Amino acid sequence: xxxxxxxxxxxxxxxxxxxxxxxxxxxxxxxxxxxxxxxxxxxxxxxxxxxxxxxxxxxxxxxxxxxxxxxxxxxxxxxxxxxxxxxxxxxxxxxxxxxxxxxxxxxxxxxxxxxxxxxxxxxxxxxxxxxxxxxxxxxxxxxxxxxxxxxxxxxxxxxxxxxxxxxxxxxxxxxxxxxxxxxxxxxxxxxxxxxxxxxxxxxxxxxxxxxxxxxxxxxxxxxxxxxxxxxxxxxxxxxxxxxxxxxxxxxxxxxxxxxxxxxxxxxxxxxxxxxxxxxxxxxxxxxxxxxxxxxxxxxxx
Amino acid sequence: xxxxxxxxxxxxxxxxxxxxxxxxxxxxxxxxxxxxxxxxxxxxxxxxxxxxxxxxxxxxxxxxxxxxxxxxxxxxxxxxxxxxxxxxxxxxxxxxxxxxxxxxxxxxxxxxxxxxxxxxxxxxxxxxxxxxxxxxxxxxxxxxxxxxxxxxxxxxxxxxxxxxxxxxxxxxxxxxxxxxxxxxxxxxxxxxxxxxxxxxxxxxxxxxxxxxxxxxxxxxxxxxxxx
Ligand SMILES: Nc1ncnc2c1ncn2[C@@H]1O[C@H](COP(=O)(O)OP(=O)(O)OP(=O)(O)O)[C@@H](O)[C@H]1O
Ligand SMILES: [Mg+2]
Numbered sequence: 058x059x060x061x062x063x064x065x066x067x068x069x070x071x072x073x074x075x076x077x078x079x080x081x082x083x084x085x086x087x088x089x090x091x092x093x094x095x096x097x098x099x100x101x102x103x104x105x106x107x108x109x110x111x112x113x114x115x116x117x118x119x120x121x122x123x124x125x126x127x128x129x130x131x132x133x134x135x136x137x138x139x140x141x142x143x144x145x146x147x148x149x150x151x152x153x154x155x156x157x158x159x160x161x162x163x164x165x166x167x168x169x170x171x172x173x174x175x176x177x178x179x180x181x182x183x184x185x186x187x188x189x190x191x192x193x194x195x196x197x198x199x200x201x202x203x204x205x206x207x208x209x210x211x212x213x214x215x216x217x218x219x220x221x222x223x224x225x226x227x228x229x230x231x232x233x234x235x236x237x238x239x240x241x242x243x244x245x246x247x248x249x250x251x252x253x254x255x256x257x258x259x260x261x262x263x264x265x266x267x268x269x270x271x272x273x274x275x276x277x278x279x280x281x282x283x284x285x286x287x288x289x290x291x292x293x294x295x296x297x298x299x300x301x302x303x304x305x306x307x308x309x310x311x312x313x314x315x316x317x318x319x320x321x322x323x324x325x326x327x328x329x330x331x332x333x334x335x336x337x338x339x340x341x342x343x344x345x346x347x348x349x350x351x352x353x354x355x356x357x358x
Numbered sequence: 359x360x361x362x363x364x365x366x367x368x369x370x371x372x373x374x375x376x377x378x379x380x381x382x383x384x385x386x387x388x389x390x391x392x393x394x395x396x397x398x399x400x401x402x403x404x405x406x407x408x409x410x411x412x413x414x415x416x417x418x419x420x421x422x423x424x425x426x427x428x429x430x431x432x433x434x435x436x437x438x439x440x441x442x443x444x445x446x447x448x449x450x451x452x453x454x455x456x457x458x459x460x461x462x463x464x465x466x467x468x469x470x471x472x473x474x475x476x477x478x479x480x481x482x483x484x485x486x487x488x489x490x491x492x493x494x495x496x497x498x499x500x501x502x503x504x505x506x507x508x509x510x511x512x513x514x515x516x517x518x519x520x521x522x523x524x525x526x527x528x529x530x531x532x533x534x535x536x537x538x539x540x541x542x543x544x545x546x547x548x549x550x551x552x553x554x555x556x557x558x559x560x561x562x563x564x565x566x567x568x569x570x571x572x573x574x575x576x577x578x579x580x581x582x583x584x585x
Contacts, residue, residue: 058466059466059468061468061469062463062466065463076451256451258447258450259449259450259451261447262447262448262449263449263460263464264432264433264436265407265409265436265441265443265447266436266441266460266461266464266508267433267434267435267436267437267461267464267465268433268460268464269430269433269464272464358409
């Protein structure tokens with residue numbers, strides 16, 4: 058196909074956005090609402106996940122060692138633990154350091170410590186951060202198999218709770234996003250079907266004078282794509298505005314959120330490119346697929 | 359070239375529109391197809407364009423066997439035929455100019471050619487002043503002439519006109535048929551369906567009479583004004 062023909066067909070598609078503005082507006086609204094629903098759901102999920110991984114990163118497993126291990130054994134153990142898949146970070150926490158910290162935390166109790174003397178009664182330990190909290194149990198089991206381990210302590214119940222929240226949020230948001238996506242496509246292809254049906258005569262005539270399916274489809278494709286992109290831009294703008302306002306309102310209660318371990322919500326600036334591209338891309342795709350599906354039936358003449 | 363071999367068409371409602379029709383129209387011929395309303399004239403034309411399919415028999419049009427043709431090839435077939443439909447079939451959202459130009463766009467004709475060819479063809483049918491009008495702004499006769507311009511524009515091997523003078527006053531009718539005759543003289547095959555007895559008598563030539571789905575007469579008549 059010649060460039061000039063391509064230009065003509067694209068031009069027709071863009072023109073049709075305006076010519077068929079009533080139907081365009083209908084699909085525009087459907088795509089806009091769908092994008093907004095899916096987009097807010099995704100932003101919500103992203104915030105929950107950030108909150109969870111924030112907690113995860115603070116969550117540590119403490120491995121206490123037997124008394125009297127040599128420095129060489131300690132460094133050997135450190136390398137061994139580092140080698141485990143799920144271990145993100147290992148820090149040695151000496152018994153002297155532990156005793157210092159302990160003393161500091163117990164002000165006004167000097168007499169008690171005097172009776173103990175300078176020798177630390179606490180064991181040496183490693184502080185470990187895991188990569189994936191849901192695999193923590195098996196990591197602990199692996200560490201327990203090693204020599205010279207006195208005890209491994211981990212906030213297991215808390216971990217279980219976090220894992221529960223994470224998988225529930227993940228499941229619900231996946232289900233909602235999938236359901237919305239299907240609903241969108243159905244509504245959009247119905248909206249465009251009405252628009253295409255109104256133009257079925259036109260499509261038939263084009264076929265009778267020798268137009269190929271592709272030739273007829275390109276303007277429809279462009280029309281749907283442009284409509285979807287416009288809806289994407291509008292959705293991005295609305296989300297931006299709405300999200301900032303929402304976060305602003307929530308941030309007024311920051312002390313309350315801090316109590317839940319949330320220090321900060323995802324700032325919109327950090328996701329703006331993803332949101333805009335995602336909306337515009339998804340809008341274009343939904344619009345184009347919707348119209349092209351609906352032209353199928355009328356092209357069979 | 360158009361060839362029908364024992365062709366029958368039965369519509370889905372049971373109406374037998376054509377019964378065992380055999381017919382051959384050679385390249386460069388001019389033929390009138392006449393017959394009473396409901397005789398099957400439009401059905402014959404729709405068959406040629408593959409708008410309806412035959413129930414039995416064989417149709418060959420410009421080298422395409424319509425029974426065997428693949429879907430993807432149908433546009434190719436249609437590009438070899440210019441049709442004036444009985445119901446015009448102009449695209450309502452396009453101007454006269456765009457309706458005619460569309461046929462050339464479909465075949466990927468150069469822009470320059472479109473720009474010179476379209477106004478020329480429109481002036482041939484006497485609608486120079488109406489290029490920017492939409493079909494809804496035209497009279498029946500004017501729409502019919504736009505349809506004729508669209509059929510001519512890409513210089514097809516075969517022109518089929520279904521009642522191209524149906525909405526036109528007698529004076530203009532003669533001009534239209536004369537135009538078709540001139541095009542035929544340049545080598546294009548022309549098939550024209552008409553009710554107008556006086557046109558057939560005036561111009562003469564091969565005349566095919568359909569009645570009740572069958573060919574009852576197929577002879578060359580001498581015209582009053584043979585050219
Ligand atoms: N799409 C259709 N479905 C069912 N029957 C049809 C259809 N089109 C035409 N017919 C029937 O087939 C027969 C032939 O119709 P056709 O349109 O070919 O007649 P015609 O000779 O063109 O008539 P006219 O001079 O009035 O245009 C008629 O009885 C008509 O009712
Ligand atoms: Mg008819």
